[in-house]
Amino acid sequence: MEKHFARTEMLPPMAPPVTERGVVKWLRENLFSGWFNTILTLVGLWVIYTLVTAALPWWLNSVWTAGSLAECRDIVVATAGEGATGACWAMIRERWHQFIFGFYPAEAYWRPVLAFGLLFAALGPVLFAGQKRNLTVLLAGVAVFLLVTLVPAHAPLAAVVAAVVLLAVSLGLAQVAPGKLLWFTAVFPALCFWLLWGGSVWTPIVAMLGFAVMGGAYLALVGRLGPTSSALIGVFLALLWWLFLDVPLTGVIDGVLPWGLMSVNSDQFGGFLLAITIGVTAITFSLPIGILLALGRQSDMLIVKTLCVGFIEFIRGVPLITLLFTASLLLQYFLPPNTNFDIILRVIILVTLFAAAYLAEVIRGGLAALPRGQYEAADALGLDYWRAQRLIILPQALKISIPAIVSTFIGLFKDTTLVAFVGLMDPLKGVTQIVRADINWKGIYWEPYIFVGAIFFVICFGMSRYSMYLERKLKTDHR
């Protein structure tokens, strides 16, 4: 080549060669990038083929209408020939309500359905804070769900109208003042309790007044005594309220205005109603307790720190089943005689504490990941401990811990099936066993477990997707 070179015309861009584009490139890079990977690909394809050919007829021959397993098998043989196998979803069709509600009275199915729908309306302002569009979509979805399900579930007209009005107001508020919706979130636990267990309407209202006492005492004293002491006094007064005033006051008001719903006992709960009740309550309460434990573990105050470390290590050191047995057997001994402490409530408390101990460690990891400079900057600006935690430290620490927190929640939700060991009717063991004990469905294996597994998967997958959405939304570090 000569020494001097000057380009006289510029080259136009050309398409890459065939092996470097489209499907061919993808196949070569992902499936056949070497002799070893080619073998693995072929083995993989063979495994998939074998699995599909083995399972597909079973799915395709599914029977949806039959009275018993034997009838199912007859239908399969009649349609697909001798020796064919087929799924018997007729069992689900006949028993689905037990998987969902357990032995909850059928005429009251509308109550858990309504509570379930409103649960999302209550979670909405928390899950989608400041996301008007998502919140509106969620509330509209809840409205549609309730309209479709409440009427077939024989809900009284008043309940349907109340739900529709409530959701219409929520939808309106979501457009103008989404923050106000948090008030519904705050009263939802009482409403949900009343819908699920029934009884006098005054029980949850008077119990919620305990929180009003707590908040009122805090607000009245915080100016003089500072946040920590006034919070402690507030909690103490609320405990007095619940221990001494709650029951008599409820009795008095109920004597005058006996409004209520039919009572449902805890042993009638079962299936996913039970799993979701325990799971959602435990998730809701374990997060704040976990945060407090994590902060306590980092505290400079020796007694607070020792108590928190002791609690966390003790709870994490024993299996959940031990705690559940404690809930069903031992807890009764520690309580005043003649207190009839509901078994579901006891289980919820122990599951909450169990999850809180794990969450505390997860959140401690998030706290430890923050650079010291963040604490110093907050201090240097004159923020006191609680404000610094709430505004600077926890938002960042919790953001770092989101994946691990959601993992803990998913684990917790699946662990609710362990309540089968204390005689509660969880969807996996409790209900399935009852169904399989039925003479008509004796010997059915795959179908109930696939059904229960699918519902668990949908719920857990939903939580996982939400956590990924939240991580994306909160990503501000632009690394």
Added chain:
Amino acid sequence: MSDVAIDRSKMKVSDEVAIQIAGMNKWYGTFHVLRDINMTVNRGERIVICGPSGSGKSTLIRCINRLEEHQQGQIVVDGTELTNDLKNIDKVRSEVGMVFQHFNLFPHLTILENCTLAPIWVRKVPKKEAEETAMHFLRKVKIPEQANKYPGQLSGGQQQRVAIARSLCMRPRIMLFDEPTSALDPEMIKEVLDTMIELAEEGMTMLCVTHEMGFAQAVANRVIFMDQGQIVEQNEPKEFFNNPKSDRTKLFLSQILGH
């Protein structure tokens, strides 16, 4: 730096005492980091503290807003003595602004939120007013257009200027600078120093740990040299640089100015 034209007309030092430190000692465990520190800072003074690393200069200014605790002696800031009393500490901290080497902006908040957080929650300023103040100081440090970005989207120099604005939003009477330019590229050092010079011109009481000797010559009215946790020498900048008394100071200056 020394060739920068600086308006010293407003940089008046009053007789009023802003910070009084007397017989102060501090230990980390058994290590004696600060030994018998005595100093008085009058309102309007610009003090540069320099010294080799590990000489306790950062620790000294961190004691002034109680990010570090001293074990002996007295520190009085604006008439408030720093003791274990949390009320006093919070009072001093809200009067004293601090700028860190690594900026320490809050990454989960926008620039504007970084600046309004403390006024809203500590000073109880209404949100709107706090935002106006914040925009005022962001204009002053010449980055009002970044107000709605997050710290991670800004360059180091911009972040440090935001950090200065964030402190100023609390309307502090004293500003502490802990090596504000040590983590910056040379180009960005200038923009931060310019902001600090402007602040000095307005009469802010400033204590500044820095290795920027040009800044010290141009702005400071006193330079303090520390070594091994002690104040070795202090003097007006001209005398300090041209005519150092102690051998330790001479050695330090020859090393830092020698290249």
